[in-house]
Amino acid sequence: xxxxxVSLPEAAPFSLWRLHARSLLAAGIAPEHIVWRSSSGQDDxxxxxxxxxxxxxxxxxxxxxxxxxxxxxxxCHANPEKFSLAYRIxxxxxxxxxxxxxxxxxxxxxxxxxxxxxxxxxHKMKAFVRFREKTPQGSNTRHFAAWxxxxxxxxxxxxxxxxxxFTDMNWMILTPKGSVGWDGETCVxxxxxxxxxxxxxxxxxxxxxxxxxxxxxxxxxxKAMRSEMSPKYWKNLPETELIPEMLAQAARQTW
Amino acid sequence: xxxxxxxxxAILSDAAKYDASCASSGSDRRGSKKEPGLGSTERSGICHSxxxxxxxxxxxxxxxxxxxxxxxxxxxxxxxxxxxxxxFSVEEIVWLTMEFYRRNYIEGLFLSSGIIRSSDYxxxxxxxxxxVLRLDRGFRGYIHxxxxxDASPDLLAEAGLYADRLSINVEMPTETGLTQYAPEKDxxxxxxxxxxxxxKMDATKEKTLAGRRPPRFAPGGQSTQMIVGADAATDQDxxxxxxxxxxxxxLKRVYYSAFSPIPHASQALPAQKPPLxxxxxxxxxxxxxxxxxxxxQEITENRPDGxxxxxxxxKLSWALDNRAVFPVDINQAPRELLLRVPGLGxxxxxxxxxxxxxxxxxxxxxxxxxxxxxxxRPFITTPDWRPIKLIDRMDLKxxxxxxxxxxxxx
Numbered sequence: 001x002x003x004x005x006v007s008l009p010e011a012a013p014f015s016l017w018r019l020h021a022r023s024l025l026a027a028g029i030a031p032e033h034i035v036w037r038s039s040s041g042q043d044d045x046x047x048x049x050x051x052x053x054x055x056x057x058x059x060x061x062x063x064x065x066x067x068x069x070x071x072x073x074x075x076c077h078a079n080p081e082k083f084s085l086a087y088r089i090x091x092x093x094x095x096x097x098x099x100x101x102x103x104x105x106x107x108x109x110x111x112x113x114x115x116x117x118x119x120x121x122x123h124k125m126k127a128f129v130r131f132r133e134k135t136p137q138g139s140n141t142r143h144f145a146a147w148x149x150x151x152x153x154x155x156x157x158x159x160x161x162x163x164x165x166f167t168d169m170n171w172m173i174l175t176p177k178g179s180v181g182w183d184g185e186t187c188v189x190x191x192x193x194x195x196x197x198x199x200x201x202x203x204x205x206x207x208x209x210x211x212x213x214x215x216x217x218x219x220x221x222x223k224a225m226r227s228e229m230s231p232k233y234w235k236n237l238p239e240t241e242l243i244p245e246m247l248a249q250a251a252r253q254t255w
Numbered sequence: 256x257x258x259x260x261x262x263x264x265a266i267l268s269d270a271a272k273y274d275a276s277c278a279s280s281g282s283d284r285r286g287s288k289k290e291p292g293l294g295s296t297e298r299s300g301i302c303h304s305x306x307x308x309x310x311x312x313x314x315x316x317x318x319x320x321x322x323x324x325x326x327x328x329x330x331x332x333x334x335x336x337x338x339x340x341x342x343f344s345v346e347e348i349v350w351l352t353m354e355f356y357r358r359n360y361i362e363g364l365f366l367s368s369g370i371i372r373s374s375d376y377x378x379x380x381x382x383x384x385x386x387v388l389r390l391d392r393g394f395r396g397y398i399h400x401x402x403x404x405d406a407s408p409d410l411l412a413e414a415g416l417y418a419d420r421l422s423i424n425v426e427m428p429t430e431t432g433l434t435q436y437a438p439e440k441d442x443x444x445x446x447x448x449x450x451x452x453x454x455k456m457d458a459t460k461e462k463t464l465a466g467r468r469p470p471r472f473a474p475g476g477q478s479t480q481m482i483v484g485a486d487a488a489t490d491q492d493x494x495x496x497x498x499x500x501x502x503x504x505x506l507k508r509v510y511y512s513a514f515s516p517i518p519h520a521s522q523a524l525p526a527q528k529p530p531l532x533x534x535x536x537x538x539x540x541x542x543x544x545x546x547x548x549x550x551x552q553e554i555t556e557n558r559p560d561g562x563x564x565x566x567x568x569x570k571l572s573w574a575l576d577n578r579a580v581f582p583v584d585i586n587q588a589p590r591e592l593l594l595r596v597p598g599l600g601x602x603x604x605x606x607x608x609x610x611x612x613x614x615x616x617x618x619x620x621x622x623x624x625x626x627x628x629x630x631x632r633p634f635i636t637t638p639d640w641r642p643i644k645l646i647d648r649m650d651l652k653x654x655x656x657x658x659x660x661x662x663x664x665x
Binding site: 098101102103104106109123126127128129130131132133142144146161163164165166167168169201203204205206207209210211212213214215216217218219220221222223224225228229237239243246247250 | 515
């Protein structure tokens with residue numbers, strides 16, 4: 001049987017993958033005959049898929065809502081394996097009704113692990129975004145911006161949290177994978193890469209004072225700190241530059 | 256000399272760090288989209304940072320003032336301590352909370368205070384901060400208030416209107432410990448305030464005869480803290496105290512704080528490093544009670560000196576003392592029993608229960624779930640695995656415990 005090549009940008013939204021998956025499924029093409037290739041260029045967004053995606057299928061496939069939601073989460077992952085894994089689960093779930101609940105199946109183990117990593121990063125984004133104030137003169141709403149570097153495509157998943165919480169101010173979260181913005185009424189998520197901009201916020205000095213003072217030098221547990229606050233996030237957290245000095249000071253104290 | 260805002264912040268957060276709690280979980284879920292204001296709460300809390308002591312920073316944890324008329328030996332803020340003193344005004348705390356919150360540094364405020372003038376006066380000031388945040392600023396983030404035990408019930412009721420969580424520290428695991436180290440505090444007063452808070456919380460769950468709901472009262476519940484290692488209390492004393500606290504006052508959490516040497520320490524206290532491993536074992540035991548269906552009594556009943564084993568965790572220690580229960584059939588055993596198997600946690604048990612309805616679980620299935628086969632093997636059976644006599648080995652513990660360390664010469 002002929003091999004089918006599908007080329008998708010790594011950041012392809014779920015809807016684009018679904019178009020391809022739907023027509024492949026309708027044509028009865030098994031996962032082992034498809035090569036999912038991830039391309040990096042933006043041009044590929046418009047490349048012709050093979051076979052060409054159809055918006056309506058001739059044979060409607062019944063896929064449970066749970067399965068679709070699960071695959072949608074999976075597609076947020078940065079690992080390009082996600083395309084073929086998602087299709088394999090889709091393909092198998094038509095026959096194996098309890099596939100998603102079989103937590104020891106190798107495909108499901110892998111997918112659960114990826115979904116878990118995505119959930120964890122959404123949680124860390126809620127924790128580690130740091131807004132800096134940049135209110136233009138004469139504005140009666142306050143303006144804030146933040147720079148964050150997620151590994152996965154999680155902005156759509158994290159956006160509702162920020163919109164529910166920071167309602168009375170204008171804010172933007174810029175990332176290499178897109179942006180989230182709020183103007184007081186609507187929340188807009190894009191997938192266009194942003195560049196890092198840095199500006200000062202005076203309140204940060206108070207935050208650092210707090211961070212330094214709330215630390216108890218009599219109990220140093222660096223491993224516990226690093227496992228929860230991975231060093232990959234440190235460069236965008238203003239307080240972490242204090243850590244070496246705090247540890248050095250703690251080591252000088254004798255109890 | 257007048258202190259700057261930043262100097263006051265340094266003093267008042269330094270003074271607050273001996274309180275272990277920083278939780279922002281367990282409250283009702285709310286946001287700010289429907290009404291003007293700022294803030295939201297999630298079902299599970301968020302830790303916005305970690306300090307090198309391994310503790311999470313979720314809330315702005317400060318004292319309103321560290322002036323105090325009490326003289327509790329373990330406390331850095333006691334009246335006889337030489338520590339620097341400061342006081343924040345209500346407005347200053349409100350401003351700082353809002354500014355930190357807007358920058359996503361924190362989930363909210365955990366406000367406590369030294370006792371100044373009287374218990375009622377202090378409590379009134381704490382409540383005022385929460386009230387201004389909620390009513391004047393429309394703040395919907397998390398608020399945890401320390402309740403002052405002897406404050407009037409009306410003030411506690413008002414605190415519950417605005418706070419998500421209330422806490423009163425029992426401080427010492429036993430009454431003798433408390434009388435010895437905190438002469439002005441009495442455990443009856445502390446417990447009656449906790450009982451009062453529980454009653455108020457229970458009342459919000461029932462409608463009145465007229466069908467009305469009673470006003471909101473601390474939806475995030477109440478918690479407390481005990482200091483470990485300052486007095487002679489054993490782990491058994493501590494855990495039986497926890498057991499009573501959880502059941503009598505329906506606490507959300509009991510925190511264990513390894514007694515940590517403080518600057519300007521009282522002569523009455525041991526000058527030693529904080530017993531961090533002991534604290535860790537107590538939290539593990541607490542976890543077994545809250546998520547694994549253990550009773551506190553079972554955890555320590557086989558320990559000869561009433562102390563938890565520092566070498567292995569309390570669950571493994573219990574399993575080694577109760578070998579007759581094992582091996583457990585992974586494909587047949589009920590959830591309660593699976594939770595007793597060393598190496599299985601609530602999450603893997605959930606996956607196993609769902610999976611075994613569709614297929615038989617074998618040893619390599621467990622491996623794929625990243626369960627430690629080495630740890631679990633002596634305690635289970637699967638169709639392809641039976642621990643022959645492993646469970647009877649006298650030296651079973653040595654397979655898990657860290658190798659003995661050579662005594663240091665220096």
